[in-house]
Amino acid sequence: MANLFLLQLLNGAQFGILLFLVAAGLTLVFGIMDFINLAHGVLYMLGAYLMAMFALETGSFWLGLLLALGTTLAVGLVLEWLVFRRLYDRPHLDQVLATFALMLILSEGVKILWGSAPLNVAMPELLSGSVPLAGPLRYPVYRIAIIAAGLATALGLWWLITRTRTGMLLRAGASNRPMVAALGTDISRLFMLVFALGAMLAGFAGALVSPVLSVDPGMGEQILILTFVVIVIGGVGSVKGAFAGALLVGIVDTVGRIFGPIWLKLVMDPAAAAQAGRVLAPMLVYLLMAAVLSWRPNGLFGRAP
Amino acid sequence: MLRSTLSVLALGAAALPAIASAEPVKVGVLLTLSGPPAVLGEHARDGALLALKDLGGTLGGQEAEFLVTDAEGKPDIAAQKARRLVESDGADFVIGPIFSNIMAAIAGPVTEGGAFLLSPNAGPSVFAGEGCNPDIFVVSYQNDQPDQVMGSHANSAGYGNVVLIAPNYQAGMDHLGGFKRTYEGSVTTELLTQLGQLDYSAELAQIAAFQPDAVYAFLPGGMGVNFVKQYEQAGLSGIPMLSSFTTDETTLPAMQEAALGKFSSGSWAPDLDMPGNAEFVEAFVSEYGRVPASYAAYAYDAVMLLDAAIAEAGTEDRDALREALKTADFPSLRGKFAFGANQFPVQDFYLTEVVQREDGAFATSAKELVVADYVDAYAGACTAN
Structure with missing residues (x-):
């Protein structure tokens, strides 16, 4: 039982890191540019589809990953230039409308290009298989790779934001945009960079999970809601917050849905516990969000507006 | 949205016998063709269109027109479109839908509008028992049957304890309930x-900690893809x-x-050894570039049923047509085909296993007969027909 609990903690952390990869890009764009991008989930989906296409064409997972990354970066730049830069100074409602439309257009585009049947991405030989833990419990190697990639991304972002000149400008731009512009920094180039980086992070997440998850036209919408929960819990705009929020959501969701009914059985009769567990499990992350917001209205690491 | 109803006027009208003065037989094909589950509807649509092509664009010797319509996966919209198909577009038959909740929404508009409904997939229990309807023909199966067949198979395979897994919503409960109705061993746990x-x-x-004899899953679409890949x-x-x-x-x-060797059940499989089935699969693969799923086969059968019934009774006399549909003898891809009292099929069910075909594609393969001439659990309660 103790082994199983530890394994489920690990599973929760891994799911959290997966969420972080998507949430990091969204919180950057949301926090620094004050821009609500509902199309972020679609960029994640696009990353997975590009990965499926390139991996099949080149016959190599790694080459496919590289090409998918480059292409989502390019798509991010084009979208920014074509659509998003016209929306920065507009109210949030316009942004929501425009990015929602973009979400529908890109979803339909993906279906026209690749069809509506789910696609497969083969797992690289190097990362397939599983390693034994305790007893009959095993852990897939690819999951360990996802954890490693997520931690590396988190570390890279932390370095970029706190240790580089670009990061300094990003932080400055987030707190006082007109002042940074007045000091001679090209703020629109900075925003373009942030946006492209966010798009690439979403694409990276999509490409990375494609061997584990179904690559289908609904995948972007499924993850978008959880991602918003993560950045609200962590504090909008804070990458550190996104990391903490993602881990928290991953662990609460995973451990709660498995052990919730078991723990409930200790205090109520089995039938009622099963029923209550069933009802509570899907609500857990939202209850978590409500609890965090009532304690810290700006999220764990959010600044007061 | 304006032109969401797309007419597919059958080719080969020139080759028809001289009955061109008559109006073509109009068939609404109402399936969910957008959103994530669109692929199921696409299989059914392609199966129906292939059947029409094989029939030279005619049904029972009369020129036919298929009105392919997207149900959009939304019951309210599907009901509106069903009404429009029957009342404004003049469809005498509607083939559809894929999903049971859509079936509940369109059954009224179609049958009250004076058309027949032929389902290529959905077979909800509400229309199988007391709520059976003389104008509804389910060409596929009753929803509970595949699960009951798997329960029977688990018994004969000697699985003493099984872990069940399904999404926590009505259909998930129904499918697990179907399995438990026939399964006699013990259920280790139900993961919802x-x-x-x-x-x-x-x-x-x-599941790894419990080490059950077997796992029984109902996880349609992307959920199943996620589960099966992660299972391996x-x-x-x-x-x-x-x-x-x-x-x-x-x-x-x-x-x-990742799916090789996984078991499920069905009344049809691409390699089922029945007259015409191999030719159908081959034609489907060359026309659409993918192996047909059961949705395609059942839609194909639905069109063939219509063809046979119209050939026998024409389209003028509704009562004669209903009788002809009920007793129609048509070349089914499943071999013999017969309706029960509730106008759901009475048919054989097979255990199917995922295999790789010679062309490299993956498909289900009929392994063994599990239940012959299976009548669904609700047929006895149907008295209306």
Whole structure:
């Protein structure tokens, strides 16, 4: 039982890191540019589809990953230039409308290009298989790779934001945009960079999970809601917050849905516990969000507006 | 949206016998063709269009027109479109839908509008028992049957304890209930997951800890793809996985090797050894570039049924047509075909296993007969027909 609990903690952390990869890009764009991008989930989906296409064409997972990354970066730049830069100074409602439309257009585009049947991405030989833990419990190697990639991304972002000149400008731009512009920094180039980086992070997440998850036209919408929960819990705009929020959501969701009914059985009769567990499990992350917001209205690491 | 109803005027009208003065027979094909589950509807649509092509664009010797319409997966919209098909577009028949909740919404508009409804997939229990309707013909199966067949198979395979897994919503409960109705061993635990869940590592760890004799899953669409891929990766391939609506030709292209050796059940499979079936599969693959799923085969059968019934009774006399539909003798891809009292099929069910075809594609394969001439559990309560 103790082994199983530890394994489920690990599973929760891994799911959290997966969420972080998507949430990091969204919180950057949301926090620094004050821009609500509902199309972020679609960029994640696009990353997975590009990965499926390139991996099949080149016959190599790694080459496919590289090409998918480059292409989502390019798509991010084009979208920014074509659509998003016209929306920065507009109210949030316009942004929501425009990015929602973009979400529908890109979803339909993906279906026209690749069809509506789910696609497969083969797992690289190097990362397939599983390693034994305790007893009959095993852990897939690819999951360990996802954890490693997520931690590396988190570390890279932390370095970029706190240790580089670009990061300094990003932080400055987030707190006082007109002042940074007045000091001679090209703020629109900075925003373009942030946006492209966010798009690439979403694409990276999509490409990375494609061997584990179904690559289908609904995948972007499924993850978008959880991602918003993560950045609200962590504090909008804070990458550190996104990391903490993602881990928290991953662990609460995973451990709660498995052990919730078991723990409930200790205090109520089995039938009622099963029923209550069933009802509570899907609500857990939202209850978590409500609890965090009532304690810290700006999220764990959010600044007061 | 304006032109969401797209007319497919059959080719080959020139080759018809001289009955051109008559109006063409209009058939509404109402399927969910957008959104994530669109692929199921696409299989059914392609199966129906292939049947029409094989018939030279005619039904029972009369020129036919198929009105392919997107149900959009929304019951209210599907009901509006069904009404429009029957009342404004003049459809005498509607082939559809894929999903049972859509069936509940369109059954009224179609049958009250004076048309017949032929379902190529959905077979909900509400229309199988007391609520059976003389104008509804379900060409596929009753929803509970595949699960009951798997329960019977688990008994004969000697699985003493099984872990069940399904999403936590009505259909999930129904399918697990169907399995438990026939399964006699013990249920170790029921894992109820969230609709659209991405990550199953927590559930898979529980399964690894329990080490059951087998796992029974109902996880349609992307959920099944996620589960099956992660099942292999978690090193659980030693535990047999049985399922319904999880490993079929709509999801296998995404699962590939991970699904090999997984079991499910059905009344049809691409390699079922019946007259005309191999030719159908071959024609479908060359026309649409993918192996047909059961949705395509049942839609094909529905069109063939219409053809036989119209040939026998024409389209003028509704009562004669109903009788002809009920007793129609048509070349089914499943071999023999007969309706029960509730106008759901009475048919054989097979255990199917995922295999790789010679052309490299993955498909289900009929392994053994599990139940012959299976009558669904509700037919006895139907008195209306």
